[in-house]
Amino acid sequence: MTNETNAAPTVAAFGTNDTPIWGMSAEERLRRIAKSRGHAYDPAAASGPLLLSNLVYVFDPAWMAHLETRPGTVMTRRGVPVLAHVEAGDRTAVEAAAKGAPLPAHLTVVAAEAEGGILNEALRKREKPFAEQLTPANVAAIERLSYLGAYKGVTDLLTKYLWPKWAFALTKLSAKIGLSPNGVTAIGSVLCIAATIAFWYGWFWTGLAAGLVFMVLDTVDGKLARCTITSSKLGNAWDHGVDLVHPPFWWWAWAEGCAAYGRPLSDTVFWWVIGAMLFGYVAQRLIEGAFILRFDMHIHVWERFDSWFRLITARRNPNMVILFALLLVGRPDWGIVAVAIWTMISLLVHLWRLFQAMARRSRGQAIESWLA
Template sequence: MTVSLHAIGDNTTRLWGMTNAERVRRIGVSQGFAPEGETVVLAHLDYAFDPVWTRYLKDKPGTVVTRGGRPVLAHVGRIEMAEAAALMLAGAPLPGLREIEAEDEAGIFNEALRKRERPFVEPLVMATVPQIERLSYKGAYKGVTDLLTKYLWPEWAFRLTQLAARWGLSPNNVTAIGTGLCIVATVAFWQGWFWTGLLTGLVFMVLDTVDGKLARCTITSSRLGDIWDHGIDLVHPPIWWWAWASGCAVYGRPLSDQTFWIVIGTMLFGYVAQRLIEGAFIVRFGMHIHVWRPFDSDFRLVTARRNPNMVILFASLVAGRPDWGIVAVAGWTAISLVVHLVRLFQAMGVKRRGEPVVSWLA
């Protein structure tokens, strides 16, 4: 069965720099709705909604989502489309359809993420734009993250995402700026200019949040952007650590040859092995290792990825011992690797006992 997504009504209020009609169109394209389907999901332009709703309704014909008793989204047959649209525009109930109240605290189950969540549906007027953009931004990231992304710069990234949308910047534009800053930070670390590298790296790390959020909030994700962004994220951290270890000599705190290669080997092996373990967990259990149990989500805050490692390096530089910092990063990488390996084996043990391995967020 093919399904199309149609906007009904009219609304000139802009959200993330675009009209609601354009937003609905982009949602339809990104979620693979057909231009003219056998059935149709109607979207009332007086409301803005989390794209999770249309994905959820796509395979649920005969369902209507309401807000304050008024129908906002409805999956109906093409024959019933005109009548259903007229009732929705009048704010009247749609008889015979299963109703889901957007305000229901129980929310809906997101099959892709294997967890329960409550997507937003809000009336779209100028007064509600700031609230809706914040809800949209918050909903653009569905997983767990590190302590810096969660606590230090959420507001910075939100404001920058708003500015980028207003200025018409694409996510790839932001990624390009970030890539340049990433390269500058690498050179600075190699030359022992650690404060310059940290400041440049901080801006890059914030932009690394912004490009993904901008893509999701403006529904402009692309294959190129995804490969580019994730490719930079995957490649640059070990290069940064190598550059930092080399820069210690220029700074005046050189590592011995033996220590240098132990640090580099530990970090490279630990970084690659940890990523492989995360991938193995996804393949075997269909979810990220960091959403299995509360411990795993909490450990994601500090696990030896780029941002927590940068906190360690910053602290060491404040103490005037960047050499201690890179050694500490290597040690923390080894500890994090052991933790991930243990968690993988524990999950495998749970499955062998016939118990389900499911996310605590479900």
């Protein structure tokens, strides 16, 4: 039986589970996932289309997003139904299948352990989302899977390779003490401002220390929100707003601070650096936006090259690696000049990729993500 109506499915549940995960029960987690996806939650729903969840298991929210548009589909783990998009009339059959009975032949089965995985466009990656039985013995393992599932597949080299262990520990600590994602963002915002002030006065090592903690917390707030299913419009706007606004202030402050440090830039070099970085920063953002508007995907997930280049492109974290490396040899002035040059090179690469995509489409070629 398939869903023949356009009604949004209600999230329902069966089974019980007293084991908490990320400080909440399996049912509370399911309720939050339902709310975040815009679904009504009624555990005992007995009419209309349902997204029916087995509370003995927990799953990555990506599974709910995947099944929303696939009525008549059951996601299983080792043959046991975990989440099903079915009509209410199939509810009894799905619950019976969780106890060993066969599923009705008209339902399509998707195994969570299948190798193909699914595309998560929001996090720019093809993934195999977790779906696991929740028991006290495997809470730690599932929390780690949940955390890793919240990670973007295409990002910069620090976020991808250096931050994960630090951010995971801080995410667990934040959840344990009840610190909200917005609380983490607030702490990070203060450190971001402190770093800006330190750079301005030439206290580069102090600024780098404050900036390092801020950059890690910038990862923690988003992961905490996804793991505890507590994302909010305010938190999202605040986090992304800080991310968008602060980098030019950091570069300007660093350039100013070179004089206090004893390595001043000449007026000509100073304004060339500031102009290049401001223009390059804004132009790259506009190119990324234009690519999304024209091709309905991020430029960084078009081809393998684009995903690789995102590791090192002139965004905040790779730029900070450049500044750190040249500060080690006592030349913060060389560092900010190098960042300006790298910003312009990155701009040219992105402009070239945009024009390439436009040219290929004009020749009738499809522009699709290599992750799809």
